[in-house]
Amino acid sequence: MAELNKLQRCYHCGALLQTEDPSKEGYISPSIIEKYPEGLLLCNNCYKTEKFNNNPQEAYFDADYEKILNVIRNKKALVVYVVDLFSFEGAFINKIIELLDGVDVLVVANKRDLLPKEINDDELKQYVAHRLRVAKFKVIDTVITSTSNDGYNLEEMYKLITKYSDGRDVYFVGASTSGKSALISEFLKKYLNNTSKLIVTYTFEGTNLRGMRIPITNKTYIYETPGTSIDNSMLSKVERSVFNAITPKKEVKARKYTLTKDSCIALGSLACIELLSKEKTVVYLYASDKVEVKAHKAIVTDNQKFFASIIEKGSNKPSSSNIHNRKDFDVYEFQITEEGSRDIGILGLGWISFVGNKQNFRVYVPKGVYVYTSRSKVKNDNK
Ligand SMILES: Nc1nc2c(ncn2[C@@H]2O[C@H](COP(=O)(O)OP(=O)(O)OP(=O)(O)O)[C@@H](O)[C@H]2O)c(=O)[nH]1
Ligand SMILES: [Mg+2]
Incomplete structure (x- = not known):
């Protein structure tokens, strides 16, 4: 049978x-x-x-990329490592940092135009240096740039590349959307090809990864490598229209909110930051102006109602069709132990800045999105 x-x-x-x-x-x-x-x-x-409350994940590492990094190591090439100043805190991949150990790395901290004009570049550099130390990423120098408008510090960047490359190949490396192609196309505007070689689309040896190769002399080249994964960024969790809305196009202005115990701010229908403890806290939010922010009673006291009214209905803009109920979120808690100006950030979306006072915050983000706390990128102690 x-x-x-x-x-x-x-x-x-x-x-x-x-x-x-x-x-x-x-x-x-x-x-x-x-x-x-x-x-x-x-x-x-x-x-x-x-799984809820798993640690913030680092981005996926494509094993093929290791082959490019091994070539860079063997050649002792110069790496120009591009980061997006607006949001790069969770963009480092340990395997890349490990493989670049001993390689000369010049960091280009790009998209300066998105950060407030009133902070000075030295402070920004110190912040980048701090984040690099946290990531255990050893580099030889950092330059702050922008490709927007007439460009910012691009000459300085070329000078440093020439100085540090010293006749060696140069590889542009960095997370997707950090601005590698934009920086290279600015470079190409001034570039004169005095060699017998052509600019070509290049397939990296032994891989399916492609980039661009620009001759600088008959023996040396600038290579643009493909962007590394940003699958732990809010940018990769949402559809194109939301991606565009949360990507700032101009200087991000701080928006001020006062949080009291059990109150929260919802950032679009995408994320929420809630104060659990009793210390009344002024927070400055840095995010695209297309991200609608609403203050609410805490989720902790009215969890279901919050998700029903904000997330499921998508009533705050932008909202994503990929993220519509409680199951789509990871929840993290931050106990602030440090004093002074602190940030809590959400990769790809933005951050809040506040004065540390032993607060306890809870942060709701779509699953797999990287969250962090840090000393402040833009200090607000004196406001
Ligand atoms: N505001 C601002 N936007 C920039 C700047 N540089 C690049 N962008 C924008 O950022 C986005 C990504 O830039 P790309 O140059 O394509 O980034 P990429 O590093 O080449 O990305 P992949 O090719 O995916 O690795 C584009 O929309 C650019 O216009 C900058 O300095 N300021
Ligand atoms: Mg590119």
Whole structure:
């Protein structure tokens, strides 16, 4: 007689569970099935994405990229590492930092135009240096730039590249959307090709990764490498229209809010920052002006109502069709122990700045988005 077997399915997404192919839907490690034969099981993918309060993840590292980094190391080339000043705090990938150990790295901190004019570049440089130290990333110098309007410090950047490359190849490296292509196209406006070589689209040896190769002499080149992943940024969790709305196009002006115990600000329908403790706190928010901000009663006291009215309805703009209920969020708590001007930031969306006073904050972000706390990028102590 024919046998009837009931197949096990993922308790969350409903996919048929299978142990053969990790790249296909419903994959679960065989050891889990063996350990919990009668259990309510989640496929590996749901298990990963359903876990709340996992540590902020670093971005995905494409193993092929290691081949490019090995070439850079072997050649002792100069790396021009581009970061987006508006939001780069969670953009470093440990494996890249490890592989660049011992390589000369010039950091180009780009998109200066998005930050307030009144802060000075030295303070910004100190902040970048601090974040580099936190990431354990050793570099030889940093220059602050912008490609917007007439450009800012681009001459200075070329001078430093010439000085540090000293006849070696130069590789532009950095997260996607940091501005590598924009910086290179500014460079090309002034560039004269005095060599017998052409500018070409280049496939990096042994990989499918492509970039541009620009000859500087008959023996040396500038290479533009593909942007590294930003899959831990808000930018990669939302559709194109929301991406455009949350990416600032001009100087970001601080918006001031006062948080009291159990009150919060919602940033669009995308994230929320809540004060849990009793210290009344003035916060300055830095985000695109297209991000509508509303102050609310705390989520902690009225969790369901908040998600029903703000997130599910998408009533604050922008809202994303990828993020519409509580399950789509990670929740983090920050206990502020340091004094002075502090930030809590959400990669790709922006940050708040406030004076540290032992507060306890809770932050809701779409799953997998990187959040951090740091000393302030733009100090607000004197306001
Ligand atoms: N406001 C501002 N925007 C910039 C600046 N530089 C680049 N951008 C913008 O940032 C976005 C990404 O810039 P790209 O040069 O394409 O970034 P990329 O590093 O080449 O990105 P990938 O090719 O994905 O690795 C574009 O919309 C640029 O116009 C800058 O200095 N200021
Ligand atoms: Mg590019």
